[in-house]
Amino acid sequence: MSSVRCRSLCNTALASVLFAVPLASQAVTTTPESFFGHEIGADYVLPNYEEFTAFVRQLDTESDRMTLVDIGQTAEGRTQLMAIITSPENHANLEHYREISERLAKAEGLTDEEARQLAQEGKAVVWFDGGLHATEVLGAQQLTETIYQLVSRTDEETMRILDDVIVLATHANPDGMELVSNWYMRESDPMERSTGGIPRLYQKYIGHDNNRDFYASTQAETENINRQMYHVWFPQIMYNHHQTGPEGTVMFAPPFRDPFNYFLDPLLVTEIDLVGAAMHSRFEAENKPGVTMRRGANYSTWWNGGLRTTAYFHNMVGLLTETIGNPTPIEIPFVPERQLPSGDLPLPIAPQTWHFRQSVDYSVTANYAVFDVAQRYRETFLYNIYRMGMNAIEKGSRDTWTVLPSAIDEVRATMEAELGGSLTSNGDGPDRGGDEPNAEQSQRFYAMLQRPEDRDPRGYILPSDQADFPTVVEFINTLRENGITVHRATESFTAGGKTYPAGSIIVKSAQAFRPHLLDMFEAQDHPNDFAYPGGPPIPPYDAAGWTLAFQMGVEFDRILEEFDGPFQEVTDWNLERPAGTVASEADPAGYLLSPAYVDGYGAMYGLVSEGEEVYRLKEPFQAAGETFEPGTYYVPASDGTRAKLEQVAADLGLSFAATETAPTGTHTRLGAPRIALWDRYGGSMPSGWTRWLLEQNEIPFDVVYAPQLDAGDLSSQYDAIIFVDGAIPAPSFDGQEGDRRGGGRPSPESIPEEYRNQLGDVTAETTIPALKTFLEEGGTVITIGSSTALAEHLGLPIGNRLVDESGEELPDNDFYIPGSVLQIRVDQSDPIAYGMNEYADVFFDHSPAFSLGEGAQAQGIRQIGWYDSPEPLRSGWAWGQENLEDGAAAIAAPVGDGTLLLFGPEILYRAQPRGTFKSFFNSLSLSAAEEAAI
Numbered sequence: 001m002s003s004v005r006c007r008s009l010c011n012t013a014l015a016s017v018l019f020a021v022p023l024a025s026q027a028v029t030t031t032p033e034s035f036f037g038h039e040i041g042a043d044y045v046l047p048n049y050e051e052f053t054a055f056v057r058q059l060d061t062e063s064d065r066m067t068l069v070d071i072g073q074t075a076e077g078r079t080q081l082m083a084i085i086t087s088p089e090n091h092a093n094l095e096h097y098r099e100i101s102e103r104l105a106k107a108e109g110l111t112d113e114e115a116r117q118l119a120q121e122g123k124a125v126v127w128f129d130g131g132l133h134a135t136e137v138l139g140a141q142q143l144t145e146t147i148y149q150l151v152s153r154t155d156e157e158t159m160r161i162l163d164d165v166i167v168l169a170t171h172a173n174p175d176g177m178e179l180v181s182n183w184y185m186r187e188s189d190p191m192e193r194s195t196g197g198i199p200r201l202y203q204k205y206i207g208h209d210n211n212r213d214f215y216a217s218t219q220a221e222t223e224n225i226n227r228q229m230y231h232v233w234f235p236q237i238m239y240n241h242h243q244t245g246p247e248g249t250v251m252f253a254p255p256f257r258d259p260f261n262y263f264l265d266p267l268l269v270t271e272i273d274l275v276g277a278a279m280h281s282r283f284e285a286e287n288k289p290g291v292t293m294r295r296g297a298n299y300s301t302w303w304n305g306g307l308r309t310t311a312y313f314h315n316m317v318g319l320l321t322e323t324i325g326n327p328t329p330i331e332i333p334f335v336p337e338r339q340l341p342s343g344d345l346p347l348p349i350a351p352q353t354w355h356f357r358q359s360v361d362y363s364v365t366a367n368y369a370v371f372d373v374a375q376r377y378r379e380t381f382l383y384n385i386y387r388m389g390m391n392a393i394e395k396g397s398r399d400t401w402t403v404l405p406s407a408i409d410e411v412r413a414t415m416e417a418e419l420g421g422s423l424t425s426n427g428d429g430p431d432r433g434g435d436e437p438n439a440e441q442s443q444r445f446y447a448m449l450q451r452p453e454d455r456d457p458r459g460y461i462l463p464s465d466q467a468d469f470p471t472v473v474e475f476i477n478t479l480r481e482n483g484i485t486v487h488r489a490t491e492s493f494t495a496g497g498k499t500y501p502a503g504s505i506i507v508k509s510a511q512a513f514r515p516h517l518l519d520m521f522e523a524q525d526h527p528n529d530f531a532y533p534g535g536p537p538i539p540p541y542d543a544a545g546w547t548l549a550f551q552m553g554v555e556f557d558r559i560l561e562e563f564d565g566p567f568q569e570v571t572d573w574n575l576e577r578p579a580g581t582v583a584s585e586a587d588p589a590g591y592l593l594s595p596a597y598v599d600g601y602g603a604m605y606g607l608v609s610e611g612e613e614v615y616r617l618k619e620p621f622q623a624a625g626e627t628f629e630p631g632t633y634y635v636p637a638s639d640g641t642r643a644k645l646e647q648v649a650a651d652l653g654l655s656f657a658a659t660e661t662a663p664t665g666t667h668t669r670l671g672a673p674r675i676a677l678w679d680r681y682g683g684s685m686p687s688g689w690t691r692w693l694l695e696q697n698e699i700p701f702d703v704v705y706a707p708q709l710d711a712g713d714l715s716s717q718y719d720a721i722i723f724v725d726g727a728i729p730a731p732s733f734d735g736q737e738g739d740r741r742g743g744g745r746p747s748p749e750s751i752p753e754e755y756r757n758q759l760g761d762v763t764a765e766t767t768i769p770a771l772k773t774f775l776e777e778g779g780t781v782i783t784i785g786s787s788t789a790l791a792e793h794l795g796l797p798i799g800n801r802l803v804d805e806s807g808e809e810l811p812d813n814d815f816y817i818p819g820s821v822l823q824i825r826v827d828q829s830d831p832i833a834y835g836m837n838e839y840a841d842v843f844f845d846h847s848p849a850f851s852l853g854e855g856a857q858a859q860g861i862r863q864i865g866w867y868d869s870p871e872p873l874r875s876g877w878a879w880g881q882e883n884l885e886d887g888a889a890a891i892a893a894p895v896g897d898g899t900l901l902l903f904g905p906e907i908l909y910r911a912q913p914r915g916t917f918k919s920f921f922n923s924l925s926l927s928a929a930e931e932a933a934i
Contacts, residue, residue, distance in 0.1 A: 545876020
């Protein structure tokens with residue numbers, strides 16, 4: 001069995017990725033035209049990753065400005081390359097400059113004078129990448145062109161940049177480039193070529209969500225990049241290229257719109273504006289119109305988790321551009337409002353035909369603008385990353401408060417009550433006759449923002465004696481991969497009036513990357529952001545709240561006072577799970593495993609597959625002076641059982657108790673369920689995440705598509721079928737499901753034959769009857785998010801909680817919860833909730849909530865989890881959240897001899913909420929179980 005989270009340093013020490021000194025100075029003779037047979041960005045051609053690799057390797061042999069580095073393997077086994085580009089003189093001292101960048105980023109142990117000296121001595125480090133989202137094909141092409149220009153140009157600006165800047169040019173998704181380029185070029189007729197309609201996700205498991213993985217760091221490419229960003233190079237600036245630009249423009253470029261995340265250093269926000277201004281200034285100077293900013297698009301600096309956004313929480317300037325362009329020429333449409341110059345669009349562009357090379361040129365302009373400002377402000381950027389790191393260390397060493405919107409709302413309400421009038425939402429002062437606060441009142445109101453109990457923590461402690469410590473290790477490893485300093489207690493200690501056992505994990509706030517650790521432990525408090533008073537909400541870019549500690553269900557204490565103890569720093573890339581134990585008994589009847597372990601079901605599945613009997617206890621059981629709760633796994637002892645459990649304990653950190661007497665009565669004997677996971681042509685990201693999760697737990701499954709489901713006879717093949725969000729349309733849906741990112745399905749004749757049996761969608765006419773039969777014959781169907789619409793298709797008495805008195809869905813200005821963490825209450829006695837706490841944090845993203853209709857109870861329909869509070873919000877933004885109170889979040893419904901499970905929240909969201917994985921695994925475990933006496 002493998003650990004749920006496998007990580008390595010690519011079989012080398014960090015030092016081995018550094019640094020071969022280039023050959024003696026020589027001119028670059030290979031051009032893109034001579035190598036590829038065309039310029040980069042030519043119409044109707046698209047080089048793939050194999051060709052990209054061959055080209056940059058050729059440049060590496062010719063140029064003394066570049067060194068290629070293997071930063072790790074991709075999910076499909078390709079080598080992911082990064083080019084380090086700078087002057088030959090800098091290459092000769094590359095490790096020295098890398099160390100300066102690291103010391104300034106970490107800030108610890110430096111005086112201000114020493115930092116200024118290092119800033120004067122060091123070189124600016126700038127990361128830029130391409131290809132992350134592979135169907136956004138411009139990214140990889142501008143990367144190729146810019147690498148070539150940096151190693152071949154001899155103009156004054158380029159030489160100046162090479163002298164003062166170390167450029168890290170990184171391909172972010174090699175597998176995706178190979179897939180998409182080959183797909184585009186498969187047509188011999190250039191006029192038939194298209195980057196649309198690819199048959200699968202362009203990252204093996206998660207596709208577009210590869211830019212949503214950077215704080216969780218689950219995928220191979222994410223780990224490769226995080227290692228370079230937060231363990232090796234620590235760039236002051238990073239630039240992440242994307243497509244496409246807003247309609248009627250060519251490109252979106254920083255600055256970004258509000259809100260920015262309140263954990264960020266304000267110096268960072270102004271530095272982003274500085275670099276953004278340099279980019280726009282260069283576009284205007286080069287007469288390249290059509291570049292917008294701020295509210296020209298929805299991008300902000302609120303969210304953590306993307307390649308450029310996670311950098312913010314490490315005090316690094318993160319840049320994003322979204323640019324139009326395709327090797328098949330396109331048209332810039334006429335958009336009237338985009339023709340009027342404004343602060344967000346200073347130089348509009350006329351409608352016209354647009355060629356790919358123009359987009360490459362715009363991208364090179366943007367890249368050079370970034371390199372140029374980094375060179376001109378080299379010392380400033382180097383010193384400022386130190387300054388932000390030191391600010392974080394100082395804040396973590398004293399009492400500080402992060403002012404949040406909810407606190408401002410409380411103060412505003414108090415002021416209105418005392419002074420009269422009504423304060424405007426932006427705090428501009430009373431606007432309906434209220435009095436201005438006097439000096440004493442101002443100080444008192446301000447003091448409301450600095451109450452002792454609201455202080456930012458000095459650190460966090462995760463006790464080693466919590467029920468599922470392996471999940472703590474998984475959480476801590478996400479922090480380690482993001483460069484967070486972590487300590488482990490070598491013996492017991494006391495902090496905040498509480499004693500903690502040896503092995504507990506300590507994360508102190510006094511460190512340079514404090515914004516990131518706060519963002520992982522603390523709630524996000526998104527402001528109420530509306531277009532105008534009473535108007536519609538402005539959607540956040542991606543999620544509004546995501547607190548990973550909440551999602552993963554780890555137990556931790558916030559320590560508000562200074563503390564210390566017998567702590568040892570964890571210096572490894574990953575913390576190893578402490579080995580579990582198997583209790584010793586002379587002649588045990590069997591072994592017991594707590595249902596609190598998230599990884600327990602994967603381990604038990606393996607044992608069942610190896611011929612061991614495994615039961616889940618239906619009643620509390622006492623053994624070895626301990627009471628074991630319902631849902632506990634029981635493994636009867638037989639020859640070889642102990643050796644297998646010892647291997648599980650060593651691999652996964654799970655601990656087993658032993659009992660001299662077997663439980664009596666009837667319990668649930670587990671089988672090895674035959675599992676089907678729905679997917680669609682082109683790939684579903686939620687399905688891909690689920691596929692990854694099942695593989696990590698070594699649970700076999702088949703991927704199935706609509707035609708196979710439509711064929712019926714499902715109960716002879718499967719025990720459980722999983723439908724993630726987006727699989728089953730609502731009964732009212734009246735069109736082809738299509739891909740979320742545009743367009744419907746391709747015609748069968750337009751794709752290779754091997755993919756044609758994947759075409760089609762779940763439909764009420766053919767698929768739903770097959771699923772109904774499967775359920776009636778004893779199958780289990782697990783539905784998540786929008787796919788819970790299956791209950792309505794089946795006519796079950798389960799309603800929509802989020803409707804008004806007339807039955808209409810609540811409008812957004814009455815109820816609006818984008819991606820956020822909410823709390824539900826759980827029926828711990830329900831087998832689907834075995835091992836869960838009474839309250840669970842769930843990820844809610846415009847999710848359904850249910851009400852049980854008349855006759856539901858008589859049919860055996862039961863709530864597993866529900867919203868028992870008018871304020872279930874834990875992290876994010878929940879306008880009108882009181883509408884959820886008493887609504888169901890998770891339901892089990894008998895259908896014939898089978899069971900339909902409805903999970904409204906995203907219980908598997910991007911493989912992050914380990915706190916709710918148990919409900920998923922419990923559902924699988926029961927799908928092939930039977931009642932039996934032990």
